[in-house]
Amino acid sequence: MKIRFLSLGSGSSGNCYYLGTDTYGILIDAGIGIRNIKKILKEHGILLETIRAVFITHDHADHIKAVGHLGEKHAIPIYATTMIHQGINKSYCVTEKLSTSVRILEKGTPMTLEDFKIESFEVPHDGTDNVGYCIEVFGKVFSFLTDLGEITPLAAHYIRKANYLVLEANYDEEMLRMGSYPAHLKHRITGANGHMSNNATARFLADNYTDKLHYIWLCHLSKDNNHPELAYKTIELALREKGIIAGREVQLYTLKRSIPSDFFELE
Secondary structure, three states, X not given: OOEEEEEEEOOOOOOEEEEEOOOOEEEEOOOOOXXXXXXXHHHOOOOHHHEEEEEXXXXXXXXXXXXXXXXXXXXXXXXXXXXXXXXXXXXXXXXXXXXXXXXXXXXXXOEEEOOEEEEEEEOOOOOOOOEEEEEEEOOEEEEEEOOOOOOOHHXXXXXXXXXXXXXXXXXXXXXXXXXXOOHHHHHHHHOOOOOOEHHHHHXXXXXXXXXXXXXXXXXXXXXXXXXXXXXXXXXXXXXXHOOOOEOOOEEEEEOOOOOOOOOEEEO
């Protein structure tokens, strides 16, 4: 059975990921417009009716923009922690508040949804509540960590389990330092509840690579403080220094901010 993966958007202007089988799938976050979600899925032969659920990482606008429409207009269950759901319904960007579509999935409580085994876990970020997801399907493990200030021991545990990994590489340290952002925003980004730099992600991956990791997708790249080529090269060089060759031992990709990724069909 094939596993299908697609990034519909990855960045501060909107985040949304599809993970599916040949016949149905789920979304991780829904932070891009509903028309865009429908359009991109349709272009890949995926009907909205085949989306079994949406799993939300946190309540920032770039992760929840379309949840009201998906949940209340299309009756797709929206899974998140109690606190994230509270944050969603207080958010200015969610005009269609969630009620009948609310599903609670607390951190550390595994659930099964057809072929998917799903567990959320704490990550350090500055939303109302913040999780990553570890998803097993057909014996393969996907770990999604889209926004986090640092890799805690718990986050590291779920990264090390992954055959397929979506992990943040948000900013280049020098670009951020020299850039035009005000001091308070730079402090927020670099803090323990902010975002991961290219270098921090590179060091962790190089030090913790195992041969069961087949694919790495770098996500949530900053528009102003990063470049896809720079993020890729930073991680590629760190891996190479440990004898791990991108494209041979592991496949490495950067996900585009505002346009879909390639459509991956994985064994």
